[in-house]
Amino acid sequence: NAGVTQTPKFQVLKTGQSMTLQCAQDMNHEYMSWYRQDPGMGLRLIHYSVGAGITDQGEVPNGYNVSRSTTEDFPLRLLSAAPSQTSVYFCASSYSSWGRTEAFFGQGTRLTVV
């Protein structure tokens, strides 16, 4: 089972460039989300989606766009990369049942903006 597949694993961008981080899941989960993790820190929520066609902002949405055209895919777009966006990005797919939530994560994308 693939679970959550994130690409690319590593990326270097120049300031001002744009790019899309890809995320796909095969678990048929309605809820997907994107996080960024700075060194030694917890994960901060960028954007999330509760189903196809529905997205909303998280804690740190500025500079990022998302779309959710299918249940499986949830790409994250950096509009104009800035050095402050250097981070590790995680995509997650999760389900909730009887108040219990479990999130499954991709391998992460290590992004450096120079």
Add this chain to the structure above:
Amino acid sequence: TQLLEQSPQFLSIQEGENLTVYCNSSSVFSSLQWYRQEPGEGPVLLVTVVTGGEVKKLKRLTFQFGDARKDSSLHITAAQPGDTGLYLCAGSPEGTYKYIFGTGTRLKVLA
């Protein structure tokens, strides 16, 4: 504003010692999850606590959910080097769909 604050941020202890990690919020959570993350990997779920006052044990790890469902703790008995990692609490504040993580506690257990 970070809704889930963890303390301590860093912890370095000797093998065999006990420790407690705290996860606090001013918001009520329907449930809280605890994850552990290894370097270069995504977080992996350890446990879910749902009911206020609930205590769950996972071998040497004991998890507790506060009575008001605003806080949680993780207690490790007789820590081992294999417990080294980043511990994260997570959950959705009641009334929201946002699934957020705590600030993290980095634990290092020395042999």
